[in-house]
Amino acid sequence: MNLTVARITARALLGRRRFLLLVPLPILVIGLTILAKAVAPDSADQWGLAIINGLGIHVLLPIVALIVGTAVLGAEIDDGTIVHILAKPLHRREIILAKLAVAVAVTVVVSAVPMFIAGAVAVSPRYGLGLVVGCVIGSLAYCSFFVLLSLLTRRPVLLGLLYVLLWESLLTNLLSSTRVLSVAHYSIAVAESVGGSPHLLTTRVSVPLALVMTGVFTLVGTLLAIDRLRSFTLTGETS
Protein backbone atom coordinates (compact mmCIF):
# COMPACT_ATOMS: atom_id res chain seq x y z
CA MET A 1 0.00 0.00 0.00
CA ASN A 2 1.62 3.15 -1.22
CA LEU A 3 0.09 6.44 -0.15
CA THR A 4 1.36 8.41 -3.13
CA VAL A 5 -0.15 5.95 -5.59
CA ALA A 6 -3.37 6.03 -3.60
CA ARG A 7 -3.44 9.82 -3.64
CA ILE A 8 -2.80 10.02 -7.37
CA THR A 9 -5.48 7.41 -8.00
CA ALA A 10 -8.01 9.22 -5.88
CA ARG A 11 -7.28 12.48 -7.60
CA ALA A 12 -7.52 10.94 -11.06
CA LEU A 13 -10.77 9.23 -10.11
CA LEU A 14 -12.48 12.21 -8.54
CA GLY A 15 -11.14 14.77 -10.97
CA ARG A 16 -12.53 13.13 -14.09
CA ARG A 17 -15.78 13.88 -15.78
CA ARG A 18 -16.62 10.19 -15.47
CA PHE A 19 -17.00 10.65 -11.74
CA LEU A 20 -20.14 12.67 -12.40
CA LEU A 21 -21.73 9.36 -13.45
CA LEU A 22 -21.65 8.38 -9.79
CA VAL A 23 -23.69 11.33 -8.58
CA PRO A 24 -27.20 10.61 -9.98
CA LEU A 25 -27.53 7.10 -8.54
CA PRO A 26 -27.20 7.92 -4.82
CA ILE A 27 -29.40 10.99 -5.31
CA LEU A 28 -31.99 8.80 -7.00
CA VAL A 29 -32.01 6.35 -4.08
CA ILE A 30 -32.28 9.08 -1.45
CA GLY A 31 -34.86 11.03 -3.43
CA LEU A 32 -37.08 8.02 -4.02
CA THR A 33 -36.85 7.06 -0.35
CA ILE A 34 -37.94 10.52 0.78
CA LEU A 35 -40.70 10.61 -1.84
CA ALA A 36 -41.97 7.18 -0.85
CA LYS A 37 -41.89 8.02 2.84
CA ALA A 38 -43.86 11.19 2.19
CA VAL A 39 -46.46 9.54 -0.04
CA ALA A 40 -46.97 6.16 1.60
CA PRO A 41 -45.39 5.92 5.07
CA ASP A 42 -47.46 2.83 5.96
CA SER A 43 -46.38 0.48 3.18
CA ALA A 44 -42.67 0.84 4.01
CA ASP A 45 -42.00 -2.88 3.64
CA GLN A 46 -43.10 -2.79 0.01
CA TRP A 47 -41.26 0.26 -1.25
CA GLY A 48 -38.38 -0.43 1.12
CA LEU A 49 -37.89 -3.78 -0.54
CA ALA A 50 -38.11 -2.24 -4.00
CA ILE A 51 -35.64 0.53 -3.18
CA ILE A 52 -33.13 -1.44 -1.11
CA ASN A 53 -33.19 -4.68 -3.05
CA GLY A 54 -34.13 -3.66 -6.58
CA LEU A 55 -32.35 -0.33 -6.79
CA GLY A 56 -29.72 -0.44 -4.04
CA ILE A 57 -28.19 -3.90 -3.85
CA HIS A 58 -28.77 -4.94 -7.44
CA VAL A 59 -28.07 -1.69 -9.29
CA LEU A 60 -26.41 1.00 -7.17
CA LEU A 61 -23.75 -1.17 -5.55
CA PRO A 62 -22.60 -3.16 -8.62
CA ILE A 63 -22.73 -0.19 -11.00
CA VAL A 64 -20.79 2.11 -8.69
CA ALA A 65 -18.26 -0.64 -8.04
CA LEU A 66 -18.03 -1.29 -11.78
CA ILE A 67 -17.41 2.34 -12.68
CA VAL A 68 -14.90 2.86 -9.87
CA GLY A 69 -13.25 -0.57 -9.98
CA THR A 70 -12.55 -0.45 -13.70
CA ALA A 71 -11.51 3.20 -13.58
CA VAL A 72 -8.76 3.01 -10.96
CA LEU A 73 -6.55 0.84 -13.12
CA GLY A 74 -8.36 0.63 -16.47
CA ALA A 75 -8.28 4.37 -17.11
CA GLU A 76 -4.52 4.45 -16.62
CA ILE A 77 -4.06 1.47 -18.90
CA ASP A 78 -6.24 3.14 -21.52
CA ASP A 79 -4.46 6.46 -21.62
CA GLY A 80 -1.06 4.89 -21.18
CA THR A 81 -0.03 6.60 -17.95
CA ILE A 82 0.27 3.20 -16.25
CA VAL A 83 3.80 3.16 -17.71
CA HIS A 84 4.87 5.89 -15.33
CA ILE A 85 3.78 3.94 -12.29
CA LEU A 86 5.15 0.64 -13.56
CA ALA A 87 8.52 2.26 -14.22
CA LYS A 88 8.87 3.30 -10.57
CA PRO A 89 10.73 0.99 -8.20
CA LEU A 90 7.55 -0.14 -6.51
CA HIS A 91 6.38 -3.63 -5.80
CA ARG A 92 3.40 -4.44 -8.02
CA ARG A 93 1.61 -5.58 -4.89
CA GLU A 94 1.75 -2.07 -3.50
CA ILE A 95 0.27 -0.61 -6.66
CA ILE A 96 -2.65 -3.04 -6.70
CA LEU A 97 -3.33 -2.69 -2.97
CA ALA A 98 -3.29 1.11 -3.18
CA LYS A 99 -5.62 1.14 -6.16
CA LEU A 100 -7.93 -1.41 -4.57
CA ALA A 101 -8.08 0.50 -1.31
CA VAL A 102 -9.09 3.68 -3.12
CA ALA A 103 -11.69 1.83 -5.18
CA VAL A 104 -13.23 0.16 -2.13
CA ALA A 105 -13.22 3.37 -0.11
CA VAL A 106 -14.93 5.40 -2.85
CA THR A 107 -17.45 2.65 -3.55
CA VAL A 108 -18.31 2.27 0.12
CA VAL A 109 -18.83 6.01 0.57
CA VAL A 110 -20.93 6.40 -2.57
CA SER A 111 -23.09 3.33 -1.95
CA ALA A 112 -23.32 3.06 1.84
CA VAL A 113 -24.54 6.60 2.51
CA PRO A 114 -27.72 6.38 0.39
CA MET A 115 -28.27 2.81 1.54
CA PHE A 116 -28.05 3.83 5.18
CA ILE A 117 -30.58 6.59 4.61
CA ALA A 118 -32.90 4.22 2.75
CA GLY A 119 -32.60 1.53 5.42
CA ALA A 120 -32.98 3.95 8.30
CA VAL A 121 -36.05 5.61 6.81
CA ALA A 122 -37.70 2.40 5.64
CA VAL A 123 -37.02 0.15 8.65
CA SER A 124 -34.74 1.34 11.45
CA PRO A 125 -31.31 2.93 11.95
CA ARG A 126 -29.93 -0.45 12.94
CA TYR A 127 -31.15 -1.89 9.68
CA GLY A 128 -29.41 0.97 7.90
CA LEU A 129 -26.17 0.02 9.68
CA GLY A 130 -26.65 -3.56 8.53
CA LEU A 131 -26.90 -2.30 4.97
CA VAL A 132 -23.71 -0.30 5.44
CA VAL A 133 -21.88 -3.48 6.48
CA GLY A 134 -23.44 -5.26 3.52
CA CYS A 135 -22.17 -2.52 1.23
CA VAL A 136 -18.65 -2.89 2.63
CA ILE A 137 -18.77 -6.64 1.97
CA GLY A 138 -20.12 -6.11 -1.52
CA SER A 139 -17.62 -3.35 -2.33
CA LEU A 140 -14.67 -5.54 -1.33
CA ALA A 141 -15.74 -8.43 -3.51
CA TYR A 142 -16.95 -6.37 -6.49
CA CYS A 143 -13.98 -4.02 -6.59
CA SER A 144 -11.34 -6.74 -6.46
CA PHE A 145 -13.25 -8.61 -9.15
CA PHE A 146 -13.55 -5.58 -11.43
CA VAL A 147 -9.94 -4.46 -10.89
CA LEU A 148 -8.91 -7.96 -11.93
CA LEU A 149 -11.20 -7.74 -14.98
CA SER A 150 -9.58 -4.49 -16.08
CA LEU A 151 -6.24 -6.31 -16.13
CA LEU A 152 -7.51 -9.45 -17.83
CA THR A 153 -9.32 -7.89 -20.77
CA ARG A 154 -9.38 -4.71 -22.78
CA ARG A 155 -13.13 -4.45 -22.26
CA PRO A 156 -13.65 -4.72 -18.52
CA VAL A 157 -16.80 -2.59 -18.46
CA LEU A 158 -18.53 -4.80 -20.99
CA LEU A 159 -17.64 -8.02 -19.19
CA GLY A 160 -18.55 -6.51 -15.84
CA LEU A 161 -21.92 -5.47 -17.22
CA LEU A 162 -22.43 -9.00 -18.54
CA TYR A 163 -21.77 -10.34 -15.07
CA VAL A 164 -24.10 -7.86 -13.40
CA LEU A 165 -26.84 -8.03 -16.01
CA LEU A 166 -26.87 -11.66 -17.04
CA TRP A 167 -25.42 -13.51 -14.07
CA GLU A 168 -26.71 -11.54 -11.10
CA SER A 169 -30.00 -10.23 -12.42
CA LEU A 170 -31.18 -12.87 -14.83
CA LEU A 171 -29.63 -16.14 -13.83
CA THR A 172 -29.87 -15.84 -10.06
CA ASN A 173 -33.58 -15.24 -10.46
CA LEU A 174 -34.03 -18.26 -12.69
CA LEU A 175 -31.60 -20.75 -11.17
CA SER A 176 -31.48 -20.15 -7.44
CA SER A 177 -28.34 -22.22 -6.82
CA THR A 178 -26.21 -19.74 -8.78
CA ARG A 179 -26.76 -17.39 -5.85
CA VAL A 180 -23.81 -19.05 -4.15
CA LEU A 181 -21.64 -17.24 -6.71
CA SER A 182 -23.44 -13.92 -6.60
CA VAL A 183 -21.86 -11.03 -4.71
CA ALA A 184 -25.22 -9.31 -4.26
CA HIS A 185 -26.43 -12.23 -2.16
CA TYR A 186 -23.38 -12.08 0.09
CA SER A 187 -24.21 -8.46 0.79
CA ILE A 188 -27.83 -9.34 1.48
CA ALA A 189 -26.91 -12.20 3.83
CA VAL A 190 -24.50 -10.09 5.88
CA ALA A 191 -26.75 -7.03 5.89
CA GLU A 192 -29.70 -9.07 7.13
CA SER A 193 -27.75 -10.67 9.98
CA VAL A 194 -26.28 -7.38 11.18
CA GLY A 195 -29.45 -5.40 10.66
CA GLY A 196 -31.53 -7.79 12.76
CA SER A 197 -35.29 -8.08 12.60
CA PRO A 198 -37.58 -7.12 10.94
CA HIS A 199 -36.17 -8.80 7.86
CA LEU A 200 -36.86 -7.19 4.55
CA LEU A 201 -34.69 -9.18 2.18
CA THR A 202 -34.27 -12.91 2.00
CA THR A 203 -31.48 -15.02 0.65
CA ARG A 204 -30.59 -18.65 0.86
CA VAL A 205 -26.91 -17.90 1.30
CA SER A 206 -25.87 -18.34 4.94
CA VAL A 207 -23.73 -15.74 6.70
CA PRO A 208 -20.57 -17.88 7.14
CA LEU A 209 -20.73 -18.91 3.51
CA ALA A 210 -21.19 -15.29 2.46
CA LEU A 211 -18.17 -14.19 4.52
CA VAL A 212 -16.00 -17.03 3.23
CA MET A 213 -17.01 -16.41 -0.36
CA THR A 214 -16.40 -12.66 -0.03
CA GLY A 215 -12.95 -13.50 1.31
CA VAL A 216 -12.35 -15.85 -1.59
CA PHE A 217 -13.50 -13.25 -4.16
CA THR A 218 -11.36 -10.53 -2.59
CA LEU A 219 -8.26 -12.63 -2.02
CA VAL A 220 -8.29 -14.43 -5.36
CA GLY A 221 -9.10 -11.22 -7.20
CA THR A 222 -6.28 -9.32 -5.51
CA LEU A 223 -3.68 -12.06 -5.89
CA LEU A 224 -4.54 -12.67 -9.53
CA ALA A 225 -4.49 -8.94 -10.21
CA ILE A 226 -1.01 -8.66 -8.65
CA ASP A 227 0.11 -11.60 -10.74
CA ARG A 228 -1.31 -10.11 -13.93
CA LEU A 229 0.26 -6.72 -13.28
CA ARG A 230 3.59 -8.45 -12.64
CA SER A 231 3.65 -9.73 -16.22
CA PHE A 232 1.77 -6.83 -17.74
CA THR A 233 2.39 -6.09 -21.40
CA LEU A 234 1.52 -2.79 -22.97
CA THR A 235 -0.60 -3.08 -26.07
CA GLY A 236 -2.15 -0.65 -28.49
CA GLU A 237 -5.79 0.17 -29.00
CA THR A 238 -8.04 -2.78 -29.78
CA SER A 239 -9.30 -2.84 -33.35
Add this chain to the structure above:
Amino acid sequence: MSEVTGSYAAPAGAGATAGVIHDIGYQRYTGRRLSRRYSALSMYTHSVRTAYGLGRSGKAKIFPFIVVGIVFAVAVIAVVLRSQFGRVFINYLQLADGVTAPLLLFVAVIAPELVSRDLRAHTLPLYFSRPISRSDYAFAKYAAAATAMWLLLACPMLLMYIGGLFSQNGGFAGAWRETTEFLQGLGYAAIFGLIYAAISVLIASLASRRAVAAGAIVGVFLVTAPVVGVLTSFGGDTLQKVAPLLNPVTLVQGLQVWLFGGNGPDIGSFGPLYGAVGVALIGVCLMLLLARYRRVS
Protein backbone atom coordinates in the same frame (compact mmCIF):
# COMPACT_ATOMS: atom_id res chain seq x y z
CA MET B 1 31.38 28.64 -70.65
CA SER B 2 29.03 31.44 -71.39
CA GLU B 3 27.69 29.48 -74.39
CA VAL B 4 26.62 26.53 -72.26
CA THR B 5 24.95 28.71 -69.71
CA GLY B 6 23.09 30.54 -72.44
CA SER B 7 21.61 27.36 -73.92
CA TYR B 8 20.20 26.26 -70.55
CA ALA B 9 18.91 29.65 -69.48
CA ALA B 10 15.31 30.32 -70.43
CA PRO B 11 14.75 33.22 -72.76
CA ALA B 12 13.36 36.10 -70.81
CA GLY B 13 10.24 36.64 -72.92
CA ALA B 14 9.20 33.10 -74.01
CA GLY B 15 9.54 31.30 -70.66
CA ALA B 16 6.10 32.11 -69.29
CA THR B 17 4.18 30.61 -72.20
CA ALA B 18 6.34 27.77 -73.47
CA GLY B 19 7.46 26.35 -70.14
CA VAL B 20 5.99 22.91 -69.52
CA ILE B 21 7.05 21.35 -66.28
CA HIS B 22 5.90 17.76 -66.50
CA ASP B 23 2.65 16.30 -67.73
CA ILE B 24 1.96 13.37 -65.48
CA GLY B 25 -1.59 12.91 -66.71
CA TYR B 26 -3.79 14.72 -64.23
CA GLN B 27 -7.38 14.66 -65.48
CA ARG B 28 -10.66 15.96 -64.30
CA TYR B 29 -13.19 13.42 -63.11
CA THR B 30 -15.64 13.05 -65.98
CA GLY B 31 -17.68 10.09 -64.69
CA ARG B 32 -21.18 10.29 -63.29
CA ARG B 33 -21.38 12.11 -59.98
CA LEU B 34 -23.61 10.19 -57.57
CA SER B 35 -26.02 12.10 -55.41
CA ARG B 36 -25.81 13.02 -51.76
CA ARG B 37 -28.54 10.48 -51.16
CA TYR B 38 -26.30 7.80 -52.61
CA SER B 39 -23.53 8.49 -50.13
CA ALA B 40 -26.01 8.61 -47.24
CA LEU B 41 -27.37 5.26 -48.39
CA SER B 42 -23.86 3.84 -48.60
CA MET B 43 -23.21 5.04 -45.09
CA TYR B 44 -26.40 3.32 -43.96
CA THR B 45 -25.67 -0.06 -45.57
CA HIS B 46 -22.08 0.09 -44.42
CA SER B 47 -23.24 0.78 -40.87
CA VAL B 48 -25.73 -2.09 -40.86
CA ARG B 49 -22.94 -4.39 -41.97
CA THR B 50 -20.64 -2.94 -39.30
CA ALA B 51 -23.22 -3.72 -36.63
CA TYR B 52 -22.97 -7.41 -37.44
CA GLY B 53 -19.23 -7.31 -37.98
CA LEU B 54 -19.58 -8.09 -41.70
CA GLY B 55 -16.60 -6.86 -43.64
CA ARG B 56 -14.65 -6.63 -40.42
CA SER B 57 -12.28 -8.87 -38.52
CA GLY B 58 -13.41 -12.18 -37.07
CA LYS B 59 -13.14 -10.77 -33.58
CA ALA B 60 -15.77 -8.17 -34.38
CA LYS B 61 -18.20 -10.88 -35.49
CA ILE B 62 -18.08 -12.87 -32.25
CA PHE B 63 -20.41 -10.85 -30.11
CA PRO B 64 -23.11 -9.97 -32.68
CA PHE B 65 -23.37 -13.54 -33.80
CA ILE B 66 -23.57 -14.87 -30.25
CA VAL B 67 -26.65 -12.68 -29.83
CA VAL B 68 -27.99 -13.80 -33.21
CA GLY B 69 -27.44 -17.39 -32.07
CA ILE B 70 -29.32 -16.82 -28.81
CA VAL B 71 -32.35 -15.28 -30.55
CA PHE B 72 -32.41 -18.00 -33.21
CA ALA B 73 -32.09 -20.68 -30.53
CA VAL B 74 -35.21 -19.35 -28.82
CA ALA B 75 -37.01 -19.26 -32.17
CA VAL B 76 -35.99 -22.84 -32.97
CA ILE B 77 -37.18 -23.98 -29.55
CA ALA B 78 -40.48 -22.22 -30.22
CA VAL B 79 -40.89 -23.96 -33.58
CA VAL B 80 -39.97 -27.39 -32.20
CA LEU B 81 -42.27 -27.06 -29.18
CA ARG B 82 -45.11 -25.99 -31.41
CA SER B 83 -44.68 -28.80 -33.91
CA GLN B 84 -44.32 -31.40 -31.14
CA PHE B 85 -47.14 -30.33 -28.85
CA GLY B 86 -49.43 -28.65 -31.35
CA ARG B 87 -49.91 -25.41 -29.46
CA VAL B 88 -48.07 -22.13 -29.26
CA PHE B 89 -45.72 -21.80 -26.30
CA ILE B 90 -43.78 -18.77 -27.48
CA ASN B 91 -45.48 -16.41 -29.92
CA TYR B 92 -43.87 -13.62 -31.90
CA LEU B 93 -44.40 -10.99 -29.24
CA GLN B 94 -43.16 -13.24 -26.46
CA LEU B 95 -40.01 -13.99 -28.45
CA ALA B 96 -39.11 -10.30 -28.45
CA ASP B 97 -39.91 -9.92 -24.76
CA GLY B 98 -37.99 -13.07 -23.85
CA VAL B 99 -34.73 -11.92 -25.42
CA THR B 100 -34.85 -8.35 -24.12
CA ALA B 101 -31.63 -8.73 -22.12
CA PRO B 102 -29.51 -9.98 -25.06
CA LEU B 103 -31.13 -7.34 -27.29
CA LEU B 104 -30.21 -4.64 -24.84
CA LEU B 105 -26.62 -5.83 -24.72
CA PHE B 106 -26.58 -5.99 -28.51
CA VAL B 107 -27.70 -2.41 -28.96
CA ALA B 108 -25.37 -1.27 -26.18
CA VAL B 109 -22.46 -2.76 -28.09
CA ILE B 110 -23.38 -1.82 -31.67
CA ALA B 111 -24.37 1.81 -31.05
CA PRO B 112 -20.88 2.76 -29.76
CA GLU B 113 -19.43 0.63 -32.55
CA LEU B 114 -21.28 2.74 -35.12
CA VAL B 115 -20.88 6.16 -33.58
CA SER B 116 -18.13 6.32 -30.95
CA ARG B 117 -15.41 4.89 -33.18
CA ASP B 118 -15.82 7.77 -35.61
CA LEU B 119 -15.44 10.22 -32.73
CA ARG B 120 -12.45 8.39 -31.34
CA ALA B 121 -10.65 8.06 -34.67
CA HIS B 122 -11.53 11.62 -35.77
CA THR B 123 -13.07 10.46 -39.03
CA LEU B 124 -15.99 12.88 -38.83
CA PRO B 125 -14.16 15.76 -40.58
CA LEU B 126 -13.48 13.37 -43.47
CA TYR B 127 -17.16 12.52 -43.78
CA PHE B 128 -18.34 16.08 -43.45
CA SER B 129 -15.92 17.35 -46.10
CA ARG B 130 -17.91 15.23 -48.59
CA PRO B 131 -21.36 16.16 -49.88
CA ILE B 132 -22.94 14.12 -47.06
CA SER B 133 -24.38 16.50 -44.48
CA ARG B 134 -24.27 16.28 -40.73
CA SER B 135 -27.93 15.36 -40.47
CA ASP B 136 -27.49 12.69 -43.16
CA TYR B 137 -24.79 11.14 -41.03
CA ALA B 138 -26.91 11.19 -37.88
CA PHE B 139 -29.99 9.76 -39.61
CA ALA B 140 -27.97 7.09 -41.41
CA LYS B 141 -26.40 5.91 -38.17
CA TYR B 142 -29.73 5.91 -36.33
CA ALA B 143 -31.49 4.08 -39.15
CA ALA B 144 -28.67 1.55 -39.29
CA ALA B 145 -28.85 0.81 -35.57
CA ALA B 146 -32.64 0.49 -35.71
CA THR B 147 -32.45 -1.76 -38.77
CA ALA B 148 -29.84 -3.98 -37.15
CA MET B 149 -32.11 -4.38 -34.11
CA TRP B 150 -35.12 -5.05 -36.31
CA LEU B 151 -33.29 -7.67 -38.39
CA LEU B 152 -32.15 -9.38 -35.22
CA LEU B 153 -35.79 -10.02 -34.34
CA ALA B 154 -37.32 -10.20 -37.80
CA CYS B 155 -35.18 -13.06 -39.13
CA PRO B 156 -35.95 -15.47 -36.25
CA MET B 157 -39.60 -14.39 -36.51
CA LEU B 158 -39.55 -15.34 -40.18
CA LEU B 159 -38.27 -18.76 -39.17
CA MET B 160 -41.08 -19.06 -36.63
CA TYR B 161 -43.57 -17.92 -39.28
CA ILE B 162 -42.47 -20.57 -41.75
CA GLY B 163 -42.54 -23.20 -39.02
CA GLY B 164 -45.91 -21.91 -37.87
CA LEU B 165 -47.42 -22.04 -41.36
CA PHE B 166 -46.51 -25.68 -41.70
CA SER B 167 -47.56 -26.78 -38.23
CA GLN B 168 -50.90 -24.96 -38.10
CA ASN B 169 -53.90 -26.92 -39.34
CA GLY B 170 -56.57 -24.25 -39.65
CA GLY B 171 -56.43 -24.10 -43.45
CA PHE B 172 -56.50 -20.71 -45.11
CA ALA B 173 -58.01 -18.96 -42.09
CA GLY B 174 -55.25 -20.35 -39.90
CA ALA B 175 -52.60 -19.21 -42.32
CA TRP B 176 -54.15 -15.74 -42.41
CA ARG B 177 -54.20 -15.53 -38.63
CA GLU B 178 -50.60 -16.67 -38.55
CA THR B 179 -49.72 -13.97 -41.08
CA THR B 180 -51.36 -11.18 -39.11
CA GLU B 181 -49.60 -12.33 -35.95
CA PHE B 182 -46.32 -12.41 -37.85
CA LEU B 183 -46.89 -8.88 -39.12
CA GLN B 184 -47.69 -7.76 -35.58
CA GLY B 185 -44.42 -9.33 -34.50
CA LEU B 186 -42.56 -7.42 -37.22
CA GLY B 187 -44.24 -4.21 -36.10
CA TYR B 188 -43.27 -4.88 -32.50
CA ALA B 189 -39.70 -5.56 -33.60
CA ALA B 190 -39.73 -2.20 -35.40
CA ILE B 191 -40.92 -0.43 -32.24
CA PHE B 192 -38.16 -2.18 -30.32
CA GLY B 193 -35.56 -1.11 -32.85
CA LEU B 194 -36.74 2.49 -33.18
CA ILE B 195 -36.92 3.21 -29.45
CA TYR B 196 -33.84 1.31 -28.30
CA ALA B 197 -31.71 2.66 -31.13
CA ALA B 198 -32.82 6.26 -30.54
CA ILE B 199 -31.70 6.16 -26.91
CA SER B 200 -28.54 4.17 -27.55
CA VAL B 201 -27.23 6.14 -30.53
CA LEU B 202 -27.83 9.40 -28.70
CA ILE B 203 -25.88 8.26 -25.64
CA ALA B 204 -23.14 6.71 -27.75
CA SER B 205 -22.71 9.92 -29.73
CA LEU B 206 -21.77 11.70 -26.50
CA ALA B 207 -18.91 9.37 -25.58
CA SER B 208 -15.86 8.68 -27.65
CA ARG B 209 -14.79 5.66 -25.62
CA ARG B 210 -16.83 2.62 -26.57
CA ALA B 211 -16.72 0.99 -23.15
CA VAL B 212 -18.02 4.11 -21.45
CA ALA B 213 -20.76 4.50 -24.04
CA ALA B 214 -21.85 0.86 -23.66
CA GLY B 215 -21.88 1.21 -19.90
CA ALA B 216 -23.92 4.39 -20.04
CA ILE B 217 -26.49 2.82 -22.38
CA VAL B 218 -26.98 -0.24 -20.20
CA GLY B 219 -26.97 2.06 -17.18
CA VAL B 220 -29.94 4.05 -18.47
CA PHE B 221 -31.97 0.88 -18.97
CA LEU B 222 -30.74 -0.71 -15.75
CA VAL B 223 -31.28 2.26 -13.46
CA THR B 224 -34.74 3.21 -14.69
CA ALA B 225 -36.08 -0.34 -14.24
CA PRO B 226 -36.10 -0.41 -10.40
CA VAL B 227 -37.46 3.15 -10.37
CA VAL B 228 -40.56 1.80 -12.08
CA GLY B 229 -40.66 -0.95 -9.46
CA VAL B 230 -40.36 1.53 -6.60
CA LEU B 231 -43.03 3.86 -7.99
CA THR B 232 -45.49 1.01 -8.56
CA SER B 233 -44.82 -0.33 -5.06
CA PHE B 234 -46.14 2.73 -3.27
CA GLY B 235 -48.06 4.58 -5.95
CA GLY B 236 -51.78 4.77 -6.37
CA ASP B 237 -53.79 3.26 -9.18
CA THR B 238 -52.90 5.93 -11.74
CA LEU B 239 -49.22 6.03 -10.87
CA GLN B 240 -48.98 2.25 -11.20
CA LYS B 241 -50.27 2.45 -14.75
CA VAL B 242 -48.13 5.44 -15.74
CA ALA B 243 -44.86 4.49 -13.99
CA PRO B 244 -43.78 1.98 -16.72
CA LEU B 245 -43.34 4.96 -19.04
CA LEU B 246 -40.11 5.78 -17.22
CA ASN B 247 -38.20 2.72 -18.34
CA PRO B 248 -37.64 2.03 -22.06
CA VAL B 249 -38.15 -1.71 -21.54
CA THR B 250 -41.53 -1.35 -19.86
CA LEU B 251 -42.46 1.51 -22.20
CA VAL B 252 -41.99 -0.79 -25.19
CA GLN B 253 -43.96 -3.52 -23.43
CA GLY B 254 -46.71 -1.03 -22.66
CA LEU B 255 -46.83 -0.09 -26.35
CA GLN B 256 -47.16 -3.77 -27.15
CA VAL B 257 -50.09 -4.10 -24.76
CA TRP B 258 -51.75 -1.07 -26.30
CA LEU B 259 -51.17 -1.91 -29.98
CA PHE B 260 -51.20 -5.69 -30.06
CA GLY B 261 -52.82 -6.70 -26.78
CA GLY B 262 -50.01 -8.93 -25.56
CA ASN B 263 -48.79 -9.58 -22.04
CA GLY B 264 -47.10 -6.75 -20.25
CA PRO B 265 -47.60 -4.08 -17.64
CA ASP B 266 -51.13 -3.07 -16.74
CA ILE B 267 -51.59 0.20 -18.61
CA GLY B 268 -55.31 0.61 -18.15
CA SER B 269 -56.69 3.19 -20.57
CA PHE B 270 -53.37 5.03 -20.89
CA GLY B 271 -52.52 3.36 -24.21
CA PRO B 272 -52.55 6.59 -26.27
CA LEU B 273 -50.28 8.19 -23.66
CA TYR B 274 -47.80 5.37 -24.18
CA GLY B 275 -47.97 5.95 -27.92
CA ALA B 276 -47.42 9.68 -27.48
CA VAL B 277 -44.51 9.19 -25.10
CA GLY B 278 -42.93 6.64 -27.44
CA VAL B 279 -43.13 8.99 -30.42
CA ALA B 280 -41.98 11.95 -28.32
CA LEU B 281 -39.04 9.94 -26.99
CA ILE B 282 -37.85 9.09 -30.49
CA GLY B 283 -38.39 12.68 -31.62
CA VAL B 284 -36.51 14.22 -28.71
CA CYS B 285 -33.63 11.75 -29.02
CA LEU B 286 -33.30 12.47 -32.74
CA MET B 287 -33.41 16.22 -32.21
CA LEU B 288 -30.70 15.99 -29.56
CA LEU B 289 -28.70 13.75 -31.88
CA LEU B 290 -28.95 16.29 -34.69
CA ALA B 291 -28.01 19.08 -32.30
CA ARG B 292 -25.02 17.06 -31.17
CA TYR B 293 -23.78 16.52 -34.74
CA ARG B 294 -24.33 20.14 -35.67
CA ARG B 295 -21.50 21.07 -33.34
CA VAL B 296 -19.18 18.08 -33.06
CA SER B 297 -16.17 17.82 -35.33
